[in-house]
Amino acid sequence: MTDKPNPLVIENIEKSFQTGFLNLKKVKAVKGISLTIKRGEIFGLLGPNGAGKTTTLKMVTGLIFPDKGKISIFGKSSSKATARSEVGFLPENPWFYDYLTAREFLSMAGGIFSIPSDTVKKRSEELLEKLGIAHAADIPMRKYSKGMLQRAGLAQALINNPELIILDEPLSGLDPIGRRELREIILDLRKEGKTVVFSSHILADVEDICDSVAIIAKGKLRETGKLSELLLKGQSYFEIFATGVHNTISELCKSVDETVVVEKTISGTRIQVSTSEISNNILKKLVMENIEIKKFDSHKKSLEDLFMESSSNKSDEEK
Amino acid sequence: MGAIFSIGLNTFREAIRSKVFYSMALFAILIVITGHFLADISLHQEKRVLLDIGTGLISFFALMLSIFTGTSIIYKEIEKKTIYLILSKPVERWKFIAGKTAGLLATIFTVVGIMLIFFLLELYLMRISPGTNILKATILILSEVIVVVAITIFFSSFTSPFITGMLTIGMVAIGRLLPDLKHIIQMKYEPDFIRSSVESLLQIFPQLYLFIPNGHDFNGVHVSITSDFVNWSFTFWSTAYALTYSGIFLFLASIILSKRDLT
Numbered sequence: 073m074t075d076k077p078n079p080l081v082i083e084n085i086e087k088s089f090q091t092g093f094l095n096l097k098k099v100k101a102v103k104g105i106s107l108t109i110k111r112g113e114i115f116g117l118l119g120p121n122g123a124g125k126t127t128t129l130k131m132v133t134g135l136i137f138p139d140k141g142k143i144s145i146f147g148k149s150s151s152k153a154t155a156r157s158e159v160g161f162l163p164e165n166p167w168f169y170d171y172l173t174a175r176e177f178l179s180m181a182g183g184i185f186s187i188p189s190d191t192v193k194k195r196s197e198e199l200l201e202k203l204g205i206a207h208a209a210d211i212p213m214r215k216y217s218k219g220m221l222q223r224a225g226l227a228q229a230l231i232n233n234p235e236l237i238i239l240d241e242p243l244s245g246l247d248p249i250g251r252r253e254l255r256e257i258i259l260d261l262r263k264e265g266k267t268v269v270f271s272s273h274i275l276a277d278v279e280d281i282c283d284s285v286a287i288i289a290k291g292k293l294r295e296t297g298k299l300s301e302l303l304l305k306g307q308s309y310f311e312i313f314a315t316g317v318h319n320t321i322s323e324l325c326k327s328v329d330e331t332v333v334v335e336k337t338i339s340g341t342r343i344q345v346s347t348s349e350i351s352n353n354i355l356k357k358l359v360m361e362n363i364e365i366k367k368f369d370s371h372k373k374s375l376e377d378l379f380m381e382s383s384s385n386k387s388d389e390e391k
Numbered sequence: 392m393g394a395i396f397s398i399g400l401n402t403f404r405e406a407i408r409s410k411v412f413y414s415m416a417l418f419a420i421l422i423v424i425t426g427h428f429l430a431d432i433s434l435h436q437e438k439r440v441l442l443d444i445g446t447g448l449i450s451f452f453a454l455m456l457s458i459f460t461g462t463s464i465i466y467k468e469i470e471k472k473t474i475y476l477i478l479s480k481p482v483e484r485w486k487f488i489a490g491k492t493a494g495l496l497a498t499i500f501t502v503v504g505i506m507l508i509f510f511l512l513e514l515y516l517m518r519i520s521p522g523t524n525i526l527k528a529t530i531l532i533l534s535e536v537i538v539v540v541a542i543t544i545f546f547s548s549f550t551s552p553f554i555t556g557m558l559t560i561g562m563v564a565i566g567r568l569l570p571d572l573k574h575i576i577q578m579k580y581e582p583d584f585i586r587s588s589v590e591s592l593l594q595i596f597p598q599l600y601l602f603i604p605n606g607h608d609f610n611g612v613h614v615s616i617t618s619d620f621v622n623w624s625f626t627f628w629s630t631a632y633a634l635t636y637s638g639i640f641l642f643l644a645s646i647i648l649s650k651r652d653l654t
């Protein structure tokens with residue numbers, strides 16, 4: 073298991089588009105993004121509108137080609153069609169053929185993967201049922217609501233029982249119930265050992281269910297890592313307020329860690345520590361020495377702070 | 392083969408159920424019936440005229456249908472982003488082109504088939520036996536459809552439906568009028584090298600006059616379904632030409648689409 077290649081490795085990809093009159097203007101949509109997505113995780117690609125999420129996912133799924141950089145899916149270059157045989161993709165706001173039914177579309181999707189037709193039939197039934205569109209399986213998809221299209225889109229993305237599932241803004245356009253159902257489905261996929269990558273511009277979607285996240289803004293990767301680590305990384309410092317002989321406290325603290333900041337204040341002593349490990353040790357010592365702790369605070373940046381900070385970070389945008 | 396078949400089948404299903412298709416089929420039937428009245432009011436021998444007009448109308452309508460449906464088929468997929476659902480799967484882009492072409496041809500062949508059934512019924516009612524000529528004419532009509540569809544798919548792989556339509560109509564007009572154009576060039580008193588280079592330039596265009604029931608053979612000699620119609624060998628070689636010509640255009644379309652960003 074462990075020596076199998078990662079589901080998705082993105083190395084320093086860049087992409088610009090020609091726009092405007094006579095295609096003279098160049099828009100850099102993605103400016104060197106690298107990501108590694110590990111087996112079995114739910115990976116959230118978070119970023120405001122226009123950040124470059126869709127552009128990135130389109131490069132991954134072979135719809136557009138990177139100007140620079142490399143993408144490999146289970147070790148195969150994304151430029152090869154076969155790299156996508158274990159991939160399921162739900163595009164942003166999927167749109168289907170007007171006169172085809174969901175069942176027909178699923179059978180075509182299965183055919184493209186060269187899956188035997190009875191397997192496709194069986195799997196279609198399961199998916200239509202699971203995604204709650206079985207009742208509409210035989211009506212033309214032009215009559216579907218946005219939520220139903222999203223569900224049909226997910227069904228076609230799962231028809232090949234993919235190992236890697238890529239969803240572009242899967243929660244948008246769904247009502248609260250639909251959102252909760254979709255979250256359940258994503259969590260179920262992880263239970264089955266699948267890898268899920270999904271993009272969103274809404275923080276809460278990502279915070280709830282992701283193991284790892286990447287925050288991108290203006291075509292650049294701002295933060296990436298395990299959600300828990302990112303949250304920890306955001307904790308700028310811990311504060312301990314204690315009362316007692318200042319010098320004793322100070323010595324005690326310095327014996328734990330040299331870098332601890334100890335200040336005398338009107339009401340006692342303020343201790344500032346950078347990691348939870350050091351603060352724990354100090355707290356233990358203080359308790360052992362019967363020094364009264366008046367207050368303990370962790371000043372922690374939420375993912376939201378991180379997200380807002382990253383996406384409004386203008387300093388390194390135009391250069 | 393699975394992918395091409397699946398894409399083709401669904402292209403056919405999608406097309407055959409559209410309102411456009413129903414109106415096309417209805418219109419096709421009307422056209423064939425109109426042929427009857429045209430033949431009726433003409434002063435010539437009824438049998439001759441009905442065969443001529445009937446096959447001519449089928450040929451012309453098949454041509455229009457090819458241009459009309461072919462110009463938007465790839466563009467619509469990109470514009471409506473349905474292509475994302477297909478090409479994000481493990482399928483090469485040439486297979487997409489092949490599947491779309493096959494599905495579209497199946498659709499147009501169906502309309503031609505409907506027209507033909509009505510036409511044969513009409514001939515039967517009037518006790519006219521078309522013989523094997525009608526079979527040859529049908530094969531030639533379908534060959535022309537293949538060529539024209541391939542041209543539209545080629546243009547639509549890189550440009551808008553409007554430009555595709557214009558360019559295709561241009562190619563088709565030249566292709567159908569080639570014997571006359573060659574004739575004009577030969578009559579003009581031009582230096583030899585200009586004439587020969589224009590002539591070889593014209594070879595690039597689809598030699599569509601070969602496929603018209605009331606058209607010309609390889610040597611530019613006039614043929615008609617009612618009298619000296621083409622033989623089987625001609626039919627075979629014209630079809631072979633059509634397949635080769637359209638194969639080249641579809642190959643080029645595949646290369647262009649393979650390099651294209653689907654944004």
Ligand SMILES: Nc1ncnc2c1ncn2[C@@H]1O[C@H](COP(=O)(O)OP(=O)(O)O)[C@@H](O)[C@H]1O
Nearest residue numbers: 089091099101120121122123124125126127654
């Ligand atoms: N086909 C295109 N032509 C020109 N600009 C584009 C195109 N696609 C995306 N962009 C630009 O690239 C940037 C990133 O877009 P996108 O990847 O869609 O962002 P997101 O999915 O994160 O909202 C935006 O500034 C957008 O305007």
Ligand SMILES: [Mg+2]
Nearest residue numbers: 125126164241
């Ligand atoms: Mg997007």
